[in-house]
Amino acid sequence: MRSRRALVTTLAAVLALAPLAACSSNASSSSSAKPADNPYKLNEPGTVRVGTLSDAPPNVYLKDGKFTGFDNDLFTAVAAKAGLKVQYASTDFSALLSQVANRKFDVGSSSITVTEARKKTVAFTNGYDFGYFGLDVPAGSPITGFDQLAGKRVVVVQGTVQDDYATKNKLDPVRVPDYNSALNQLKTGTAEAWISPAEIGEKSAKDSGGKVVLAQKQLSSAPTAFAVALDRPELLAALNKALDEVIADGTWTRLQEQYYPGRPIPEGFKPGSGSVAFPPLAAAGGTASASPTS
DSSP: OHHHHHHHHHHHHHHHHHHHHHHHHHHHHHHHHHHHTTTTSSSSSTTTEEEEEEEETTTTEETTEEEEEEHHHHHHHHHHHHEEEEEEEEHHHHHHHHHHHHHSSSSSEEEEEOOEEEEEEEEEEEOBBOOOEEEEEEESSSSSSSGGGGOOOOOEETTTTHHHHHHHHHHOOEEEEEOOEEEEEEHTTOOEEEEEHHHHHHHHHHHTTEEEEEEEEOOSSSOEEEEEOTHHHHHHHHHHHHHHHHTTTHHHHHHHHHSSSSSOTTTOOOOTSSSSSOOSOOOOOOOOOOTTTT
């Protein structure tokens, strides 16, 4: 009798534990499946959430409700090669890198110049473009070069390498959150010069109705790249591989010609890993001058 009670008690205990074991097994199985479903640790599996700007043509901007421009079109092609969808969202450049670092965005796309200081906050893909500094001034301004900015009221977008340049050269710049604000400072006469990314400055001057001109542009010594969080090496590797693929298949060349027609490629510049050839651009004249940051 006593043995029978013991057997019943033991069976009851086993049956009571069985559901817990099943739950534990399911939880373990579910947990182990997550990396396979989301190998790049994206906020939404299969979709890259990209922080970008809406007011900086031809690099990154919003047109007819769609984020476009050289950088964004290139990234869309890169993501497609990696089998990922893209979701863009607008932000201010001054906040972009920290938002990538804290994973609000999976990637930052905004002609971001690679610097040693920024490498402490985010990781960068291989470089996909080169950049110029531009000097925009009101029409009729006597300012014709970067060497004439001392004592002038100079505007920059906060957090950019143009901001770094102005600070390094003790220009005491006026900092604004976006490119439209910088351009408006020139149009209204509240600033005497704007240090800009040259392609953006050139397009802004062209669209200003003669109120603003690009006085000078000079080649920057550092490449531009996409930004990702420091702890996402798998995503970084996938983007670098896909970047080489869109360089090799001619997409990079096509977008260069579409957004920067006639712009010369600096001697020695190789996009991506540098190990893949790209179709040559249509003949482009002109040469680039030395970087003002050197």
